[in-house]
Amino acid sequence: xxxxSGLQAAYGASQVLFDxxxxxxxxxxxxxxxxxxMGKTTTVRAIMGLLPVKAGAIEHDGKPIAGLPPEKVARLxxxxxxxxxxxxxxxxxxxxxxxxxxxxxxxxxxWTLAGIYELFPRLDERAGQMAGTLSGGEQQMLAVGRALMTxxxxxxxxxxxxxLAPVIRAExxxxxxxxxxxxxxxxxxxxxxxxxxxxxxxxFIVEKGRTVWSGTGDDLDxxxxxxxxxxxx
Amino acid sequence: xxxxxxxxxxxxxxxVTLFLLAAGLTLIFGIMGVINLAxxxxxxxxxxxxxxxxMQTGNFWIGLPVGLxxxxxxxxxxxxxxxxxxxxxxxxDQVLATFALILIFNQSVTLIFGRQPLFSQPPAxxxxxxxxxxxLPYPAYRLFVIAVGLAVAVGLYLLINKTRIGMLVRAGATxxxxxxxxxxxxxxxxxxxxxxxxxxxxxxxxxASPILAVQVGMGEEIILATxxxxxxxxxxxxxxxxxxxxxxxxxxxMLRAFLPGLLQGVMPGPEAQALGVGISSMGIYLMMAIVLLxxxxxxxxxxx
Numbered sequence: 001x002x003x004x005s006g007l008q009a010a011y012g013a014s015q016v017l018f019d020x021x022x023x024x025x026x027x028x029x030x031x032x033x034x035x036x037x038m039g040k041t042t043t044v045r046a047i048m049g050l051l052p053v054k055a056g057a058i059e060h061d062g063k064p065i066a067g068l069p070p071e072k073v074a075r076l077x078x079x080x081x082x083x084x085x086x087x088x089x090x091x092x093x094x095x096x097x098x099x100x101x102x103x104x105x106x107x108x109x110x111w112t113l114a115g116i117y118e119l120f121p122r123l124d125e126r127a128g129q130m131a132g133t134l135s136g137g138e139q140q141m142l143a144v145g146r147a148l149m150t151x152x153x154x155x156x157x158x159x160x161x162x163x164l165a166p167v168i169r170a171e172x173x174x175x176x177x178x179x180x181x182x183x184x185x186x187x188x189x190x191x192x193x194x195x196x197x198x199x200x201x202x203x204f205i206v207e208k209g210r211t212v213w214s215g216t217g218d219d220l221d222x223x224x225x226x227x228x229x230x231x232x233x
Numbered sequence: 234x235x236x237x238x239x240x241x242x243x244x245x246x247x248x249v250t251l252f253l254l255a256a257g258l259t260l261i262f263g264i265m266g267v268i269n270l271a272x273x274x275x276x277x278x279x280x281x282x283x284x285x286x287x288m289q290t291g292n293f294w295i296g297l298p299v300g301l302x303x304x305x306x307x308x309x310x311x312x313x314x315x316x317x318x319x320x321x322x323x324x325x326d327q328v329l330a331t332f333a334l335i336l337i338f339n340q341s342v343t344l345i346f347g348r349q350p351l352f353s354q355p356p357a358x359x360x361x362x363x364x365x366x367x368x369l370p371y372p373a374y375r376l377f378v379i380a381v382g383l384a385v386a387v388g389l390y391l392l393i394n395k396t397r398i399g400m401l402v403r404a405g406a407t408x409x410x411x412x413x414x415x416x417x418x419x420x421x422x423x424x425x426x427x428x429x430x431x432x433x434x435x436x437x438x439x440x441a442s443p444i445l446a447v448q449v450g451m452g453e454e455i456i457l458a459t460x461x462x463x464x465x466x467x468x469x470x471x472x473x474x475x476x477x478x479x480x481x482x483x484x485x486x487m488l489r490a491f492l493p494g495l496l497q498g499v500m501p502g503p504e505a506q507a508l509g510v511g512i513s514s515m516g517i518y519l520m521m522a523i524v525l526l527x528x529x530x531x532x533x534x535x536x537x
Contacts, residue, residue, distance in 0.1 A: 048414050074416035086411045088404040099400035100415035150416055 001026050001154055001185050002047070002078075006056035007066075009046040016042045018209040020056070022187075023202075024154065029176075029186045031196045034206040035232045040189045041083050043206065044158050048080055049073045060154070077105050079152025083159045083189075085143045089132025093123055096131050096142055101149035116145040119175055137168030144175065155179065156187045173199070193231065205230045235369045240490045241483070242365070246375050248482025249382020253437035254455060255462040255474040256389055257430025263469020264406045265423050267319055268327045271311065271334035272434055272459070273452025279304035279435025280451060281342055284353040284442040293356035293443070300439040301432055308431020312424050320423070339449045350448035378440045385433065386475050393471055402426060406469050458485070461517050465524045467531030477532060481517045488513035 007020035017039050024030045032040050045051040047058055049070040058066040060076050074080070088096050094113065103110040117124035120141040126134060131142055140160060147155060157176070161169040173195055179186060180199065190196055196203070197217045205213040207230050213223070220227055258272045283300030287293050315334060319327045354360070355374035362370035393399035401422055405412045413419050438451075445451065462481055466473025493509030500508070524532060 050410060050414060070410070070413040071416050071418045074414055080414045082411065082414065086408055088407055088411070090403050090407055091400055095400045096404075099397060099404050100412065100417055102416060104416070146415065 001028070001061065002187070003059040004043070004047065004056070007043065007046060007053065007058065008055040009042060009051050009053055011042075011051070015054070016209055017046060017054075019211065020046075020206065020209070021211040021214070022204050024185060024187060027183050027185055028201045029180050029188060029199055031188045031190065031200045031203045032206060033189075033191075033193075033196065033203060033231050035230070038206045039209040040206055041158055042209075044080070044083075044156055044187075044189065047073070047156070048078065074150065074152075075102075075104050077151075077153035079147035079150050079155045081140075081143045081147045081155070081157045081160055083162075085136070085139045087131040087134070087139045087142045087146065089130065091131055092128050093131055093134070093142055094127045096146050097123075097149050100146065103151045105151065105153065107151040110151050111148045113149075116148060119148075119178070120145060120171075137164050137171075140164060140168070140172060141175075144172070148179075154185045154187060156189075158189045159191075160188075161190055161192060191231075235366060236490075238366055238369060239371065240486055242371055242375065242379070243490075244483035244486035245379050245479065246382075246482075247486055248479035249379055249386075250437050250441060251455070251459055251462050251482050252382055252475050252478035253385060253433045253440070254459040255466065255478050256385075256471050257433040258459055259463045259466065259469055259471060259474045260402065260426050261430050262463060264402055264409070264426060265316075265320055267316055268324055268331065269316065270328060270331040270456065271338065272430070273454075273456030274335055274338035275304050275308050275311075275431045275434035275452075276438040276441075276455060277338065277342060277447075277449070277452040278307050279438030280442040280445075280447045281346060281351065281438075282435075283439040284351040284447040285346065287353040287442070288351065293354070296353065296442075297439055300435055300442075304435020304438070305428050305432040308434070309424060309428045311431070312427040316427060317420070317423075335453065338452075342449050346449075348449070350446035351442075352446060353443050355443040374443060378444075381436070381440060385436070389471055398422075398425070458517060461521050465521050465531055467528075467534035470531070470533040473531055473533030481520060484520060485513070485517050488516040 002022065002024040004020055004022040007017055008015065009017040020039065020043050022032065022043070032043065034040055042051065046053050049068050049072065053066040056066065057064060060078065065073055065076060088099070091099060097113060097116055122138055123141055123145055126138060131139065134142065144157070144160065161172050164172070169192070176186065176188070176199060188196060188200060197220055200217065202216060203214065203220060204211050205227065212230060213227065215223070254272065254276060258269065261267055261269055279300045282303035283296040286299040287296030290296070311334065315330055319330055359374040359377050361373050363373045363376055365371045393402060401412060401417055405419060405422060409419055458481070462474055462477045465481065466477035492513050493506045496505035496509045
């Protein structure tokens with residue numbers, strides 16, 4: 001599905017990513033872990049084409065996508081739930097969901113408004129409300145719904161539970177689990193170690209812009225002390 | 234009373250003309266962040282294309298679509314050739330480049346049509362007057378201009394608030410990177426919005442062509458007031474542009490019509506005349522200063 005190898009990227013003169021490796025197979029849920037400032041969100045931005053790639057390769061379905069503009073990357077089936085949610089504040093909840101909705105890859109059962117509202121009943125209640133007036137948790141649900149409405153083959157969740165109340169976190173995780181059960185391919189960036197270990201098929205740890213470790217949940221347990229040092233929980 | 238109604242209609246007509254120009258300008262500024270000084274050039278292009286075609290064919294209804302298409306195509310070419318390169322540049326670069334466009338357009342139009350203004354006629358159907366009140370005949374064509382302006386306002390309202398294109402325009406005004414990251418080719422959206430803005434500027438020029446002398450420099454005369462409308466209304470807000478255009482159009486017209494007369498009640502004639510004319514030409518700028526003091530982002534600021 002997605003294969004990143006030897007990825008390097010920089011903000012202007014300061015290089016942030018030095019050697020990122022990452023692979024996600026069809027139907028997998030994969031995590032990208034690491035402490036703050038180690039390059040997780042930068043990796044996502046580079047994959048999405050929001051940041052130029054200096055070196056390395058990004059392949060989606062075997063096709064190279066490094067250097068493509070963000071709209072092309074998205075059109076190939078990568079749906080982004082960005083860090084900080086970034087819903088469109090001056091659009092209503094319904095408009096946020098509808099504005100960029102598409103089924104460009106011809107999904108057999110595309111997402112509908114009704115489907116999203118079933119997933120997040122709160123969004124249904126708030127359908128006519130301006131997204132800027134929603135609570136943080138509701139904005140997060142909206143950002144997930146908005147990405148799903150583009151019917152992505154790979155969903156990227158960047159810090160989707162950060163700063164949310166425990167009840168809301170639980171709801172987001174419930175939805176992620178449900179999506180996983182339906183076979184949705186997901187790249188998770190988060191710090192809720194216990195949940196990630198249970199949900200994900202494979203984990204990648206980044207440290208100072210390099211992928212320093214990868215493995216399964218069991219491998220995580222075997223390398224417990226080292227992983228703790230990298231992830232810092 | 235009759236004079237007041239007549240001036241009210243004049244103000245309305247000037248207001249909708251300002252609105253047609255300001256709507257495009259505010260969208261372009263609001264979602265693309267480009268200051269397009271050459272927006273007035275598109276007004277001139279629409280007016281020249283329509284007036285010339287009308288004079289050649291003797292038919293305003295042929296001149297109208299020709300003017301619209303010409304303005305939209307010239308706008309599209311302007312976006313592709315110049316404006317597209319300015320999105321990432323700062324406002325000084327934009328002002329320099331679009332000021333250059335004004336000079337280029339003015340010289341080109343002079344080369345093609347010469348320095349003599351064109352005078353075209355309203356269509357025969359609308360050449361008469363309508364008695365809007367007993368004892369007040371008002372030119373039918375000017376009523377038509379008002380009606381067209383109001384119809385465009387309704388159409389734009391629906392486009393921006395009820396369609397997906399409108400949603401994307403509003404979304405792009407606050408977070409264009411996110412719009413792209415969700416798969417929307419914002420370059421195409423920008424081109425479409427710019428062409429729409431050009432079309433509306435052209436329409437304003439076409440509507441004005443049977444009323445004003447169609448000449449080089451007509452764009453600059455009106456573009457300053459248009460910028461005032463955009464700033465007062467709130468950059469990026471079409472609703473703001475509509476309200477500000479009508480209010481400022483009305484204030485400008487009323488001051489010019491009545492202020493010298495009112496001042497004559499308190500001071501000698503020639504001085505009242507001079508002062509009245511002076512103050513009325515400052516009127517909309519004074520209004521802008523007052524609005525900006527109270528609401529620095531304009532009446533209906535768009536975006537976050």
